[in-house]
Amino acid sequence: MSLENKTIIITGSSRGVGADTAQILAAQGANIVVNYRSKAPRAQKVVATIEEAGGSAIAVQGDVTKAEDAQALIDAALEAYGSLDYLILNASGGMESGMPEDYAMTLNRDSQLRLARLAAEKMTQGGRIVFVTSHQAHFIREVETMPEYQPVAESKRAGEDALLAEVPALTERGLSLVVVSADMIEGTVTAALLNRLHPGAIEARREEAGKLYTVNEFAQEISKMVTADVETGHIELVGGAGGFIK
Numbered sequence: 001m002s003l004e005n006k007t008i009i010i011t012g013s014s015r016g017v018g019a020d021t022a023q024i025l026a027a028q029g030a031n032i033v034v035n036y037r038s039k040a041p042r043a044q045k046v047v048a049t050i051e052e053a054g055g056s057a058i059a060v061q062g063d064v065t066k067a068e069d070a071q072a073l074i075d076a077a078l079e080a081y082g083s084l085d086y087l088i089l090n091a092s093g094g095m096e097s098g099m100p101e102d103y104a105m106t107l108n109r110d111s112q113l114r115l116a117r118l119a120a121e122k123m124t125q126g127g128r129i130v131f132v133t134s135h136q137a138h139f140i141r142e143v144e145t146m147p148e149y150q151p152v153a154e155s156k157r158a159g160e161d162a163l164l165a166e167v168p169a170l171t172e173r174g175l176s177l178v179v180v181s182a183d184m185i186e187g188t189v190t191a192a193l194l195n196r197l198h199p200g201a202i203e204a205r206r207e208e209a210g211k212l213y214t215v216n217e218f219a220q221e222i223s224k225m226v227t228a229d230v231e232t233g234h235i236e237l238v239g240g241a242g243g244f245i246k
Helices: 018-026 042-053 067-081 101-118 147-164 167-172 189-197 201-209 214-228
Strands: 007-010 031-036 056-061 087-089 128-134 176-182 236-238
Touching: 007 018, 007 067, 018 056, 018 214, 031 042, 031 067, 042 056, 056 067, 056 236, 067 101, 087 101, 087 214, 101 128, 101 147, 128 147, 128 214, 147 176, 147 189, 167 176, 167 214, 176 214, 189 201
Parallel strands: 007 031, 007 087, 031 056, 087 128, 128 176, 176 236
Antiparallel strands: none
């Protein structure tokens, strides 16, 4: 399916996996809405890179935990491009310092669900919502994770479940949902932090999984799932799930 002139919102796309996903999809002809919470120069750099390559993108500030920002993000996409075809829920967190105790659940479940519902009201038929998660979160009920990551894992799994429960409502609107999960990603802030707290954690996961994807490699897999011929509710376990599926 061609992405030419299709509009895609990617949350948390001013750096890392989100930024690479934005550039990959823009190269396929999509109009990209680069969402960021606070680092405007970083987001503008992603937009500039896309535009220099001949693509189309805008940067939109918005904290997805705020209802007004979530609505403004959707409105900005519609104002700039006239339609909304895809939503990639890439933003996540929960290990930040100085946040409320329930921040992880607010961000990774409640905000994802709200944004998905708001977007679904405006998305064109045939559109898709893609939720980006981790094996550590997807399998948290079967496999323990590092204590520092526990709130993130539990809240992201709760977010995944909440979104999957929306599949019937999305189907009625002619929309689909896909979950994309991967192991620890080489080069991400989260992986670096966990490896600092638990020296050798990345090496251990690499050995058990056989391979850990890089930021760009995971972004490539996410990009493929935007238009992949899979049923709604599909869960894509990138690279398999060595060490998680017994």
